[in-house]
Amino acid sequence: MPEPIESLVKKEAVAQRDPIVSTSTSAIILVCTLLLIGVSAWALYDEAYGQRPWKGIQREFVKRYTTYLKSIRKDAGKSEAEVKDTPEYQQLDADAKAAEDKVRDRRKEIDDQYAKVQAKLDAVTDPFQNQRGKIVVITFKLETAPSNFWKNYYSRQRDAKMSEVVTVDVPADNGKTTREKMNFDKLESSFNGLREEKAKLLGEKAEILKEPSELQKKRDDYLKNHVSGLTQKSIDDLIRKNENSFDYTILSHQLNVNEYSIVDRCEICHLGTREPLMISKENMAPGGPGKKPDELANAFVSHPRRELLQIHNPEKFGCSACHNGNGRATTTVEKAHGLNPFWLHPLYHKENTEAGCQMCHANDRVTQGADTLNLGKDLFYQRGCMGCHRMEAFDRESDALTNTRQQITQLEEQIAANERQAKQDEASNVEDEISRIRKRLART
Ligand code: HEC
Ligand code: HEC
Ligand code: HEC
Ligand code: HEC
Numbered sequence: 001m002p003e004p005i006e007s008l009v010k011k012e013a014v015a016q017r018d019p020i021v022s023t024s025t026s027a028i029i030l031v032c033t034l035l036l037i038g039v040s041a042w043a044l045y046d047e048a049y050g051q052r053p054w055k056g057i058q059r060e061f062v063k064r065y066t067t068y069l070k071s072i073r074k075d076a077g078k079s080e081a082e083v084k085d086t087p088e089y090q091q092l093d094a095d096a097k098a099a100e101d102k103v104r105d106r107r108k109e110i111d112d113q114y115a116k117v118q119a120k121l122d123a124v125t126d127p128f129q130n131q132r133g134k135i136v137v138i139t140f141k142l143e144t145a146p147s148n149f150w151k152n153y154y155s156r157q158r159d160a161k162m163s164e165v166v167t168v169d170v171p172a173d174n175g176k177t178t179r180e181k182m183n184f185d186k187l188e189s190s191f192n193g194l195r196e197e198k199a200k201l202l203g204e205k206a207e208i209l210k211e212p213s214e215l216q217k218k219r220d221d222y223l224k225n226h227v228s229g230l231t232q233k234s235i236d237d238l239i240r241k242n243e244n245s246f247d248y249t250i251l252s253h254q255l256n257v258n259e260y261s262i263v264d265r266c267e268i269c270h271l272g273t274r275e276p277l278m279i280s281k282e283n284m285a286p287g288g289p290g291k292k293p294d295e296l297a298n299a300f301v302s303h304p305r306r307e308l309l310q311i312h313n314p315e316k317f318g319c320s321a322c323h324n325g326n327g328r329a330t331t332t333v334e335k336a337h338g339l340n341p342f343w344l345h346p347l348y349h350k351e352n353t354e355a356g357c358q359m360c361h362a363n364d365r366v367t368q369g370a371d372t373l374n375l376g377k378d379l380f381y382q383r384g385c386m387g388c389h390r391m392e393a394f395d396r397e398s399d400a401l402t403n404t405r406q407q408i409t410q411l412e413e414q415i416a417a418n419e420r421q422a423k424q425d426e427a428s429n430v431e432d433e434i435s436r437i438r439k440r441l442a443r444t
Contacts, residue, residue, distance in 0.1 A: 051331045054268045058248055061271045061300055064284045066242045069235050071289045072225065076232040083226045092222055096215040103208045110208075114201045119171040121194040127166050128187040135161050135184065221280065225289075228277045238275075250330065255318050262318040264327035269336065270319075272300045274309070308369060322356035324348050365394070 019025075042050075049055065075083065083089055138161060142154035162184045169177045182190070228235070247253070253271070255264040272279045284300040285291035303309055312322070320327040325347040329335035337347035348355050354373040361367040366374055377394075380386060386394035 053332065054250075054330055055248060057269050057296060057299075058246070058271065060286075060296055061284075062242045062246050064286070064297070064300065065272065065275075065279075066239055068279070068283045068289050069239050069242070072228055073232060073235050073239075075226045076228060076230060076235050078227065080223065080227050083223055086226075089219070089222055089226075092215070092219040096212060096219045099212040099215050103212060106208055107205065110201050110205050114198065114205075116171070116173055117194055117198050117201065121191070121198060123168055123170050123177075124187060124191050124194065127168050127182075128191045131161065131164070131166065131184050131187060221282070224278060225280070225283065230277055234276070255314055255327075257316060257318050259316075260318075260321075262320065262327060264314075264318040264320050265330050266319040266323075266325065266327060266336065268330060269299050269333070273303045273319075274314070275302050278302055305369070320345070321359065323353065324356065362391070 084093075135158060138154055138158045142151060142158060145151045145154055165181045165183050166187070168180050168182055168187075170180050172178045230238075250265060250268055253265065253267040255262070255267065257264075267273055272284070279300065279302040281293035281297040281301050282291075283289050284297040285293045286297065308322075318327060319325070324338060324345040326335060326338040326343055326345070329338070334340055335343075338344075339346050351372075354370040357367050357370045357373055361370070361373075365377065380389075380391070381394060
């Protein structure tokens, strides 16, 4: 047998290690499968709940609101007088009155003292502000004086103004007035002192009135909650709606204002906003009406400014026109309120809600129902901000300037006419005189 030629024999290559054949992949596949199941479950959860916190919020609303409605059902239709006759109300009323009686004397003392301080302050304020105004003007001149001569001049003028003594009729405690002479330092220190005294009295008054006013509020709330204005039948209808046909979708609670492309979904959480009765946060407490409210209870209240919603129907104005926030967002409270980074219109803080009124009522010098905003505008006016920051409603002085210019032109025309008249009169007088002299000369 011939020897096989070595080179012809294909040596079986040593089998390469093939990971697919030689090792088990079941572990990896198991992990991947589990991951896939996990991710699917998470996606389903996120779709159904995670991105939809309002679903839970709505169920909670329905539960609490129904409990509340049932709690007021028995009092439905009761008149104010009937509620006032209940022992619960009587007790609350007695507590409030007792607390009021306890502080009555001290309150009267404070009020009297306050009136006296205010009268003195009224007497001092004008002279103080006058002098201060003059000193500010001189100081400005001093600071911008072109040379040492003027600097010295204004410096002397300012010293003189500072030590100038003005007479102020200050009401004394006994009802008379005393005439006091005050230089600027004295004026300033009594102005500041009186203001401090006034603030202290106001502070003390607020302090002693705290307990009585809390008790009064409790009593008044009790009355408000038990006189709902709704009949038993309309309460039953509301309960039935909650239990049988509450709509848990977004669309039915969403406001569309196409005209201004506003889409506000605030009411998918703020479900009580436009309910037909007053709902306070205590009414919606998790433990039942009257218990301690939580965050959701804060959200479930009816709108505190019903009269404003009547003028600005949310169907036409939306909510974010007044409040800011991100009307479309629904996934978290933070995003809905636009408090996430880079959202340009975060919800106004509760105490600044009236800033929203300014968006549309900027040109109204006074906006009814926006007391804080009006105070701000007063301040803007009193502090002279509008001298540099032009604002529509504050531009009275530009009107005044135009009027005055017109008056000046008219007066100038009048003056010219009068002068012409005077010249003519003078000329005719002179002619009369001349003719008289001529006559006399002719006679002689
Ligand atoms: C996802 C649910 C949700 C949405 C959507 C939502 N809110 Fe709220 N909102 C809440 C909750 C919960 C609170 C109570 C928060 C608290 O008390 O801390 C609240 C509180 C408020 C308050 C009171 C704020 C304060 O400082 O006391 C205002 C005003 C308000 N929301 C306006 C809006 C407006 C306007 C929109 C729509 C642009 C909106 N919310 C959308 C859940 C929501
Ligand atoms: C005309 C402007 C205006 C519109 C429109 C408006 N609000 Fe308000 N909202 C106010 C004012 C003013 C307050 C009171 C703020 C304060 O004095 O504390 C307020 C208060 C609230 C509060 C706080 C309630 C509380 O007691 O803490 C919530 C919540 C609220 N509004 C939700 C809404 C929702 C939801 C809408 C849309 C359906 C809406 N508002 C539309 C002006 C408006
Ligand atoms: C999105 C713009 C807008 C915002 C924000 C807004 N208003 Fe108005 N408001 C209007 C318009 C428009 C009218 C006139 C409505 C009409 O005559 O039907 C009006 C009317 C009123 C009126 C009736 C008296 C009048 O001048 O005609 C009052 C009072 C008022 N607003 C107060 C407020 C207060 C308070 C706020 C803030 C809490 C506010 N508004 C926020 C647009 C706005
Ligand atoms: C003497 C003129 C003058 C007076 C009076 C004045 N300001 Fe200003 N204010 C300015 C100028 C100029 C700027 C702009 C500064 C800049 O652009 O850097 C400004 C800027 C501001 C800004 C920042 C505006 C922005 O868009 O960043 C505010 C807020 C402001 N002023 C408020 C007030 C208030 C409130 C008062 C009244 C107490 C007042 N100013 C009085 C001249 C004035």
